[in-house]
Amino acid sequence: MNDQPLLKVHELSKFYGARIGCRDVSFDLWPGEVLAIVGESGSGKTTLLNCLSTRLTADVGCVEYLMRDGQYRNLATMPEAERRFLMRTDWGFVHQNPADGLRMTVSAGANVGERLMAVGERHYGRIRETAGDWLGRVEIGLDRMDDQPRAFSGGMRQRLQIARNLVTSPRLVFMDEPTGGLDVSVQARLLDLIRGLVQDLGLAVIVVTHDLAVARLLSHRMMVMKDGHVIEHGLTDRVLDDPREPYTQLLVSSILQV
Amino acid sequence: MNTHETELATYNFAYLDEQTKRMIRRAILKAIAIPGYQVPFASREMPMPYGWGTGGVQVTAAVIGPEDTLKVIDQGADDTTNAVSIRAFFQKVANVAVTTKTREATVIQTRHRIPEEQLTEGQVLVYQVPIPEPLRFLEPRETETRKMHALEEYGLMHVKLYEDIARNGHIATTYAYPVKVEGRYVMDPSPIPKFDNPKMHMSEALQLFGAGREKRIYAIPPHTKVVSLDFEDHPFEVQKFAKPCALCGAHGVYLDEVILDDKGGRMFVCSDTDFCEERREAGHVGELGVANKEAAE
Numbered sequence: 001m002n003d004q005p006l007l008k009v010h011e012l013s014k015f016y017g018a019r020i021g022c023r024d025v026s027f028d029l030w031p032g033e034v035l036a037i038v039g040e041s042g043s044g045k046t047t048l049l050n051c052l053s054t055r056l057t058a059d060v061g062c063v064e065y066l067m068r069d070g071q072y073r074n075l076a077t078m079p080e081a082e083r084r085f086l087m088r089t090d091w092g093f094v095h096q097n098p099a100d101g102l103r104m105t106v107s108a109g110a111n112v113g114e115r116l117m118a119v120g121e122r123h124y125g126r127i128r129e130t131a132g133d134w135l136g137r138v139e140i141g142l143d144r145m146d147d148q149p150r151a152f153s154g155g156m157r158q159r160l161q162i163a164r165n166l167v168t169s170p171r172l173v174f175m176d177e178p179t180g181g182l183d184v185s186v187q188a189r190l191l192d193l194i195r196g197l198v199q200d201l202g203l204a205v206i207v208v209t210h211d212l213a214v215a216r217l218l219s220h221r222m223m224v225m226k227d228g229h230v231i232e233h234g235l236t237d238r239v240l241d242d243p244r245e246p247y248t249q250l251l252v253s254s255i256l257q258v
Numbered sequence: 259m260n261t262h263e264t265e266l267a268t269y270n271f272a273y274l275d276e277q278t279k280r281m282i283r284r285a286i287l288k289a290i291a292i293p294g295y296q297v298p299f300a301s302r303e304m305p306m307p308y309g310w311g312t313g314g315v316q317v318t319a320a321v322i323g324p325e326d327t328l329k330v331i332d333q334g335a336d337d338t339t340n341a342v343s344i345r346a347f348f349q350k351v352a353n354v355a356v357t358t359k360t361r362e363a364t365v366i367q368t369r370h371r372i373p374e375e376q377l378t379e380g381q382v383l384v385y386q387v388p389i390p391e392p393l394r395f396l397e398p399r400e401t402e403t404r405k406m407h408a409l410e411e412y413g414l415m416h417v418k419l420y421e422d423i424a425r426n427g428h429i430a431t432t433y434a435y436p437v438k439v440e441g442r443y444v445m446d447p448s449p450i451p452k453f454d455n456p457k458m459h460m461s462e463a464l465q466l467f468g469a470g471r472e473k474r475i476y477a478i479p480p481h482t483k484v485v486s487l488d489f490e491d492h493p494f495e496v497q498k499f500a501k502p503c504a505l506c507g508a509h510g511v512y513l514d515e516v517i518l519d520d521k522g523g524r525m526f527v528c529s530d531t532d533f534c535e536e537r538r539e540a541g542h543v544g545e546l547g548v549a550n551k552e553a554a555e
Contacts (some may be wrong), residue, residue: 081409103396103417110420117420118413124423124489146424 012061020228021047036219092165092173098157155186282320289477294439312470314386329363334529377463392446506537
């Protein structure tokens with residue numbers, strides 16, 4: 001299926017009144033590809049991500065998604081029931097703050113199992129087995145399976161959130177600053193884990209980050225945004241090693257060196 | 259309609275004015291048409307506090323007629339405060355016949371129980387409901403729960419049961435046990451023990467649920483499928499009791515624990531007082547029961 005893009009974005013714009021959220025964004029995302037959207041705060045990264053993932057409705061433009069049956073569907077005109085089903089089976093969304101993506105009052109096992117139950121799994125033993133398997137893959141011990149995420153550290157919560165999203169083997173995962181708010185060593189482990197999972201599962205990922213190191217480690221391609229516009233777009237190594245736009249040059253040169 | 263003619267100022271028949279009753283009846287008809295769906299209605303202030311059955315009272319007031327016979331039960335008993343005061347209320351404002359006999363009643367308002375005796379065609383069972391939304395404790399947003407009902411997204415209900423098993427080794431929900439009505443809506447059967455859940459399935463009686471504070475009415479029409487949710491490897495089970503009723507010796511009924519003294523003495527008796535009395539009148543005696551004649555003195 002590698003000959004067709006998974007997601008086709010055409011001239012996408014979102015306005016907040018007179019203010020621009022994002023404007024005229026077009027790109028294709030291919031299966032198994034990791035695309036980073038970088039830029040400073042307020043540049044429209046998250047707005048774009050929310051428009052792509054149908055959490056926000058775009059004002060102009062369209063997003064088409066390649067369904068499992070090989071047909072493209074316009075996400076904006078898809079019935080809500082179908083869209084929500086797509087979001088909890090074929091897609092994942094990893095929030096910056098794990099509390100937004102997790103149910104903090106139910107156990108880790110139930111958090112991972114929720115999607116399975118949502119698609120009709122009704123066998124407790126099997127749900128538990130799958131949940132345990134996924135907790136293992138994100139390096140959470142089985143002894144923590146019945147603990148609530150509120151008893152987890154920030155890094156563990158984030159890993160739990162990833163497991164919860166991946167349990168239905170999605171093809172596309174959106175990540176909003178997945179490593180924001182974590183200390184560097186935890187960040188490094190998490191990035192390593194995400195990179196491994198993405199490779200093993202052949203996931204397509206759209207990751208929003210302001211951290212260029214994250215983009216460098218995870219992504220194949222990147223888009224640089226400024227004031228709602230995509231100003232530069234290319235292979236990650238090319239953009240970071242040979243930035244063409246003055247703003248991208250500024251961005252790259254402001255990375256702290258240790 | 260039928261106001262009391264002897265006094266100067268009085269209440270309309272069954273307390274509520276006719277327009278209000280029409281509004282409630284419309285909601286009831288809609289609820290019957292869509293089994294298990296929570297219909298919003300303009301709940302009125304009733305002369306009792308929220309939580310004492312304001313929803314049930316409004317539903318009863320809307321469906322009751324002068325020829326009806328009313329029975330009111332609270333936790334299975336006809337003689338507890340809530341039951342006595344609601345029964346007295348309808349005697350006063352509707353002047354209807356009242357009874358404690360399940361068989362004789364045409365309208366039964368209940369809190370926390372379904373009578374042991376099987377209900378028959380033509381009877382109406384009105385439940386008092388504190389929280390009509392089965393998904394509420396997992397999803398606090400009303401907009402979201404409504405959407406979940408609309409799109410039939412009920413995975414969350416099983417998350418609750420999963421949590422039960424993960425914590426307790428079995429499904430520990432014993433009351434307000436969620437059910438699926440006619441294969442579509444997941445419904446909270448009000449805080450009846452799960453022991454009573456199977457009685458709702460294919461019942462011949464019409465079952466109406468009124469939540470006054472939450473302003474919702476829902477219904478199960480007669481002969482409707484009502485299935486308790488469960489897992490394949492943890493099937494739904496009702497409570498079982500080690501001993502029969504201590505007074506009437508009945509098996510397979512729901513029992514209440516009664517503390518007898520301060521030395522740990524206790525007995526288990528039928529929670530349905532009418533059922534228990536009838537059995538004792540028929541001569542059944544449990545291990546702590548006394549024969550019928552002496553008990554009367």
